[in-house]
Amino acid sequence: MKQKTGNAFVNAFAGLSHFFRHERNGRIQAVLGVITVALAAFLQVSPTEWILILICTGSVLSLEMLNSGLEKLCDLVQPGFDPIIKTIKDVAAGAVLWTSIISAVIALIIFLPKIIDYL
Numbered sequence: 001m002k003q004k005t006g007n008a009f010v011n012a013f014a015g016l017s018h019f020f021r022h023e024r025n026g027r028i029q030a031v032l033g034v035i036t037v038a039l040a041a042f043l044q045v046s047p048t049e050w051i052l053i054l055i056c057t058g059s060v061l062s063l064e065m066l067n068s069g070l071e072k073l074c075d076l077v078q079p080g081f082d083p084i085i086k087t088i089k090d091v092a093a094g095a096v097l098w099t100s101i102i103s104a105v106i107a108l109i110i111f112l113p114k115i116i117d118y119l
Helices: 005-022 024-042 047-077 083-118
Strands: none
Touching: 005 024, 005 047, 024 047, 024 083, 047 083
């Protein structure tokens, strides 16, 4: 059954709302994203640097959302311990961690010279 476009947006915003209200890691990542964006504004990064910062921030938050959804699906499918489910959850969490590490390195490359110049 095809969903109306308006309903798709309502459902997507409901998912965002649920994520930020109920997922601790999501709130942590969101706060780090806001701090990063504020620092970028303060340091007056270039348009290219803005694009990189926004891609990194969006990627980390998006992967955290997918990880949270996948964990809930795994818990629904297999409420008890299962080694395959554990691997699925671990790999999804690893994707978030890897993207976070790469994003932090990119942030250091962008921000560190600007902070040194500012001091």
